[in-house]
Amino acid sequence: MASEFDLRPELMLGPNPFIEALPPYLTAQDMARQFGRYPLANTPWQQLAPAMREPLLEFASEHIAPTAIALPVALSIQALIRRSMCQRNPIKASEQRRCNMIGVAPGMARIRETPRLDAAGGTLEGMTGMGKTTIAHRALQLVAPDQVIDHGTSHACGWERLVQVVWLYVDHPSNGTRGALLKRILSALDEALGTDYSGQYMRVTNIDALLTLVCKALTLHRVALLIIDEKQERNFQDSPWSLEFVLFYLSLMNLGIAILLIGNPMAFAHLRAFSQVVRRFSTGGMHRLNPAASAGEPWWAEDFVPRMHKFNLVEDNASAPAERAQFEFEHTAGIPGLLQLLHTEAQRSALRRAVGERAALDMEDLRAALASPLFSQAAGIAAQVLNKNSGQQAMTDIPAHEDEATVGSLDGFKVPDLMTVDAIKRMVTNFQSGRTKELRKFKDRLDNLCNLSSEELQVLGMSNDLLTEARAAQAQLEQAASRQGKKAGGMPAATDTLP
DSSP states (O other), rough: HHHOHHHHHHGGGGOOHHHTTSSOOOOOHHHHHOOOOOTTTOOOOOGGOOOGGGGGGGGGGBBOOTTTTTHHHHHHHHHHHHHHHHTTTSSSHHHHHHHHOOOOSHHHHHTTTTTOOOOEEEEEEEEEOOOOOHHHHHHHHHHHHSEEEEOOOBBBTTTTTTEEEEEEEEEETTTTTTTHHHHHHHHHHHHHHOOOOOHTTTTTTHHHHHHHHHHHHHHTTOOOEEEEEEOOOOITTTTTTHHHHHHHHHHHHTTOEEEEEEEOOGGGGGGGOOHHHHHHHHHOEEEEEEOOSTTOOIIIIIIIIIHHHHSOOEEOSSSSHHHHHHHHHHHTTTTTHHHHHHHHHHHHHHHHHSSSOOOOOOOHHHHHTTTTTTTTTTTHHHHEEEEOEEEEETTTTTTTOOTTTTTEEEEEEEEOSSSHHHHHHHHHHHHHHHHHHHHHHHHHHHHHHSSHHHHHHHHHOHHHHHHHHHHHHHHHHHHHHHHHHHHTTTTTGGGGGOO
């Protein structure tokens, strides 16, 4: 019989009610065995006529195939939760005092004076279709299936009752503002607990007051992990408040709350600008999910594709395995979400044309899937990843290939048709506009840095010398932009349009 230490090894360090309330620790082997989910596994779908099976295709989104790139992420989510709970062991008198200090603090300045913990952060980056959200939700189902845990009276912990929220999952606001994010966090707490934090403070616009409330609420309910999804370049990296977001995340980690940020790779460049931030987020892992580089890449060919094919509602597969594998890769670019969609639509075609009691899927069904209304537009994603749609408008949220050719571009700006003078003028105007935008972003971030307190600069690992160097770089950039404007035939320089 397994001992308590075998199930929850953290208890070797002493009793901890938070760890005791969690499911047993999952090893890497346990996670690999349990991560997959196959909704058709015990379903006698063969008893239905082919035409009547089509409604079961809607369960494709619930089918989860474990892969070598998904399991490290799931294990990191488990580690983030358990690490936070170990650091915030409620039996420790020092932890009880720290939580009480946060509870009575009048504002963020006093909260920052409380003893700091070293909670971890992590990032999960990947373009659309890589399964980031699916991986995160599946991991939570396995490592912390009970989001809310009602701890009874405990004199050792110093409470009559504690309702704990183990994790919170929120989407980053599309408008990229801190106030919207803070209110989403309060709404997520309300949804989990049945409270009314967001209703009480819906009209509060003072950021410091909202920050204080959120920090207190997350501490009161001992939230171990805060996951923030849907981070995009437009709502985080390009946001004028991106630096303030980073400071907010570091503040939460100092309170013992782990942070996992999920989103597009283009949204996280700003995080990597500060060594202290990189260190904290590296503790939980900075994971990057990339499309398979080839049809034979192991995680794709050996893990994902055969397990995705287990979502199957046809009796026969009339396509040659090698031909099908190459076809699927060429039209999905090694993106899991696109293969799931293509496989589903191919089965739909096979079920609709079936004659009799059996259905067979062949290459004609796969070709029909390409033209289906559900897949035809998504095909453009694969084409862009494989650099096959140069004649179409590029999707701006798809990261470029690391080895993408730069022919036909000027400092990253697409060069239009140069057959007319008007086209050349548009090229110059677009170039100037792009330089102006980049300089504005640089100036806004520099202004934000200069307005930080010395304590906040220290949290980011910055010194005053770095600020001096940044200002010198700004001056050089403005001079270069001014010279570029004069060379363009007297056109206004980029700096002329700065506020």
